[in-house]
Amino acid sequence: MPPSPSRRRFLAGTGAACGAALVGSTTAASGTVAATPNNQLDSDLEQVVDELVETSLAEHDIPGASVAVVADGSRSLTKGYGVADQENEIPVDPDETPFRIGSVSKPVVATALMDLVERTELDADAAVTDLLDVPIDDAGEPATLTDLVTHRGGFESTNRGMWIPDADDLRPLESYLQTNPQQRVRPPGEIGSYSNFGYALAGQVLARHAEKPFHRAIDDALLEPAGMATSSFRQPLPSSLAERHATGHAPTGAYRDGEFPFVGLRPAGSMSATASDMGQFLELQLNDGRLNGQQILESGTVDAMHEQWATHHDSLSGMAFGLFEEYHGDVRTLWHNGATLSFYSHLVVVPAYDFGLFISFNSPAGSAAATDVVDGMLDELLPTPETRSLTVDGVPTRADEMAGNYRSVQQSHTWHDRVTSTLNAATIDVRFEDDGTLVTEHGGTRDRWVEVEPLVFERVDGGRRLAFGEADGEIQYLFRGGSPTAFARVEGVDRLAVHGALSLITLFGALSATVGWPATELYRQLRADDEGRLDDWRTAVTRDPLRAKLLTAGSFGVLVVSLVLIVFHFLLSPLLVLSDPPSTFQALFAGTALGAVGAVVTVGFAGHSWTSEAWDRRGRIQYTVITASLLMGCWLLWYWNLLFPPGMR
Secondary structure (H helix, E strand, O other), X not given: OOOOHHHHHHHHOOOOOOOOOOOOEEEOOOOEEEEOOOOHHHHHHHHHHHHHHHHHHHHHOOOEEEEEEEEOOEEEEEEEEEEEEOOOOEEEOOXXXXXXXXHHHHHHHHHHHHHHHHOOOOOOOOEHHHOOOOOOOOOOOOOXXXXXXXXXXXXXXXXXXXXXXXXXXOOOHHHHXXXXXXXXXXXXXXXXXXOHHHHHHHHHHHHHHHOOOHHHHHHHHXXXXXXXXXXXXXXXXXXXXXXXXXXXXXXXXEXXXXXXXXXXXXXXXXXXXXXXXXXXXXXXXXXXXXXXXXXXXXXXXXXXXXXXXXXXOOOOOOEOOOOEEEEEOOEEEEEEEEEOOOOEEEEEEEXXXXXXXXXXXXOOOHHHHHHHHHHHHHHHHOOOOOOOOOOOOOOOOOHHHHOEEEEEOOOOOOOOOHHHHHHHOOEXXXXXXXXXXXXXXXXXXXXXXXXXXXOEEEEOOOOOEEEEXXXXXXXXXXXXXXXXXXXXXXXXXXXXXXXHHHHHHHHHHHHXXXXXXXXXXXXXXXXXXXHHHHHHHHHHHHOHHHHHHHHHHHHHHHHHHHHHHHHHHHHHOHHHHHHOOOHHHHHOHHHHHHHHHHHHHHHHHHHHHOOOOOOOHHHHHHHHHHHHHHHHHHHHHHHOOOOOOOOOO
């Protein structure tokens, strides 16, 4: 909606108009804890925020939110909305109620690292293997600290060591890095893939430099100097913070008093913070690392951090040091979001306007709500982007090479969560219309694009850009501006349709072996006379065909039962199974491994059937086909890392 003149007033002034001191907090009878504006400018800003946040809470059925706004480099608003806990109806206090901020933790870690880089205590281009004493897959060129912070370390993306439901199972960060190293699946520095593991390594660099556990290192490096006393990476939280922590309202229940799933890879997303403290962080980002006239960060740290450190294409927005880059019209914004099972947070900085916004919700539905609030605030703050209608100038010369299906490379390759990560990976279908317009379909959204330079396309309304990338002279990647993660072309056996077809063939073979053969044998026995039936049973164990069929049926049965038990165990404790699988889960893979051994033996029986007189031609063909389907089932389990215990591939 177009902004009213009164709403624009909070953008009209600078200096003294936006430089009001941080206002005090009072608890309103409505359950909202708010900063009281002390001038008309702050009043206008608060009205805008109130309308956007309160509307989003009601529309998306979210209990509460906590907000901090910095305008012209100074705090203009810190406010709580709704309740921190629905059951007890405790209002959100922006100064006292911590929220779990998830991956917004990452730019906090990146800020502490950049401060050390500017102080020349760390080298951003140094090989991480030289900075850490943990095993790192560094075949070929080693990853650098910059690669880790910009999600270009080349590592696979798994849940390994991520979500730990019970504090008793939580191990030190270094322990996860020592015993659960994740594999590198591509050269560092080339293709981006959002990586929690990469940030865990980056956080451990900070810990190793300080010679302290990570949570103490980040406290000393940033949180304490910045006066962020109601924020912490500690797990479990100190009781003083846990007791007043917002309740996370997840679809499966509520997480109270800081008792939410813990993060093994702490630097990736274990921080809890109040809006007031995140306002402090925003002020650091907009004042060259100064707070209340005191230089907290090395001068130049923020400017260096806000530079573009990586991009997939010169025509696309990319990444600053720990923040994503995106343009609102011609205005550059830097942002990061964070999602956990029961919270959602979003932080955005507009350096050219000395503006920053942080908002956190105590429900995962906050994702849609944050989009409404952030987009609404930027629409109020920034000039309306110039709209234009692009026209197509013929069919791109390489249209046939670009068309196809692309999938996010943020996937697991060697861990047993490969199936969940692949099914959850974003996909983009690309095709061309007859006039040369590129059409993408993603998540139910269809967009149309026009080529503005070779392999670079702009949306027809001029809003966004995407580009295609080559590997070995062929188009293999699709890049979206502002996204750290590339999309790779999906071909051959990586297509889910292929796996669906192979699964159906395997299912047919399993039913034939476990149902079809016994039913046929039973029917034959029922039709035989008493003497023939007795004769058949006496010689059954000596007949090659029957022994071969029993082995095949048994192998199928063991595989199916084991897979069912694996899925059942996963459903009972999904977080622990995905992140740090217990021995009870790993033991179930003895069944799938046994089934695989049986499948190998059936190959020998299949070969023998073609030389044995005990088999007729029809039986040989049938047994060979069913054996092939058994091998196909084993291959599918192997592909999805479900054939052997986690980590054995």
